[in-house]
Amino acid sequence: MRNGKQRSRIQNERVLPSKLAVNFPTEDIVLVTASPVIKAVTNFKQVSKVLEEFDVEEQPSTVLENRFPNIKVIESGVKQLKSEEHCIFTEDGRQHAYRKLCLCAGAKPKLICEGNPYVLGIRDTDSAQEFQKQLTKAKRIMIVGNGGIALELVYEIEGCEVIWAIKDKAIGNTFFDAGAAEFLTSKLMSEKSEAKIAPKRTIYTIEGARKENRSKAKADNVGSALGPDWHGGLDLKGPQEFSHSIHIETRCEVKKIYLQEEFKITKKKPLAFPKHQDKSVTLDKEMWPVYVELTNGKIYGCDFLVSATGVTPNVQPFLHGNNFDLGEDGGLKVDDQMRTSLPDIYAAGDICTACWQPSPVWQQMRLWTQARQMGWYAAKCMAAASLGHPIDMDFSFELFAHVTKFFNYKVVLLGKYNAQGLGSDHELMLRCTRGQEYIKVVMQNGRMMGAVLIGETDLEETFENLILNQMDLSSYGEDLLDPNIDIEDYFD
């Protein structure tokens, strides 16, 4: 790649092409994307060593092309990869040769009942808008799943009864333990009267760019996954005049979904919405478009369901004829240089499964932050490989760090925040002030391995350092979380 013009075909990832374009100003960098708009990371802020905050902005592809003259954007989905011939085929019937390729096609929602028109998934702007449209007419919906999307929806939806069906004992299992879940549940059950804390990040949609380009994107292609504060620009309001009306069904899954006519024949009896603070407005005899039977035997009628049940890496367009090694979660396995098992093909973001020996306090989660870091690092790896110098693993993979917002609280997750993989050989320390903050640290052999910080705790930087430097904290005992001790001064 050093001499003369060579081509790098990059299959989407907003961070990656620009990083490559800077590293290789004389090369052609081609971004092939099924999405009519490019999502760009803007206002990037390094909050601490590994914690990052940024905005996500939808931009027309011309913004990228104008800024980096050696980037060309092709708006067409990839339908086939021929790895041995080093070329891809796009839906517009064209063939594109590559020297190095990075696959960044994200993930797809893993729906509980694929193809059922009453089961919605939320992934991209179009699916979120469809959900919003349906919600405006819905008296009652069911949300299935207990991760990021479900947590955000149950808090944001107003004016509609919500049955939240979760497999676990407590809410938010992908992010929280039972203690944190209890702290948050009280907020969920109360009126949503408070002012929202200012979103730290916002999605700006360039509607013009989107509309103009929509026709070019095929209907079955997924768009870019929504990012932080995705619901900020959507009014998630049903037709009724109340804020929260939520009923949680724990330790259950969906057994069967019946259409109205099918259900009538069964002669089974649906349950009424449990009355919470007299907010319920639906009648016991209401007829619903769908009825959902849960594995705990309960049946509820509703207008539609949201399946917020995780994602599956979007590898399908690239598999035919290519013998990729896949991870247990179905992602393209990548090594510590972001290389897949096939020559000259890299992968980053939700599509890949990290298969290097991770740091003891890092794990892969399919998040914007990690997609950005992987895209950035993959570009460095591709550039380094072209120059013949492998590089050291990026520092951002030393410690898992995620900052987000749930139930209007700032939430910071660090390291093995839920004692993932630590077995029973760990201790937890807690500090909780109801309605204000919840702090949990995970300790092992006197060392801090992880932390959950909910609320404005101001402890993230100190804890990040304590996890990274693995200092023996045994002698500090409970002082670590004593609110009367300024912990930052303590460790200066």
Ligand SMILES: Cc1cc2nc3c(=O)[nH]c(=O)nc-3n(C[C@H](O)[C@H](O)[C@H](O)COP(=O)(O)OP(=O)(O)OC[C@H]3O[C@@H](n4cnc5c(N)ncnc54)[C@H](O)[C@@H]3O)c2cc1C
């Ligand atoms: C509702 C929602 C809320 C979220 N909130 C947060 C949050 O608050 N914080 C956070 O950290 N993470 C959040 N995430 C997760 C985050 O959005 C993803 O982890 C991240 O976007 C993954 O980035 P990616 O580049 O790997 O994939 P994506 O952003 O999904 O991008 C994949 C791109 O590939 C394109 N593509 C797909 N197939 C093809 C093909 N065959 N040919 C060409 N192009 C193709 C798509 O059009 C898309 O542009 C959220 C996700 C969702 C769904």
Ligand SMILES: NC(=O)C1=CN([C@@H]2O[C@H](COP(=O)(O)OP(=O)(O)OC[C@H]3O[C@@H](n4cnc5c(N)ncnc54)[C@H](O)[C@@H]3O)[C@@H](O)[C@H]2O)C=CC1
């Ligand atoms: N603020 C944030 O950081 C947010 C992050 N995200 C990310 O977006 C992606 C998609 O979000 P989610 O769909 O919420 O995925 P998720 O991985 O966060 O949660 C999936 C949930 O579905 C449950 N589940 C799986 N199969 C099920 C089944 N058959 N029946 C019932 N429950 C089932 C799991 O137990 C888990 O609780 C994830 O990668 C998530 O991390 C999404 C929203 C907000």
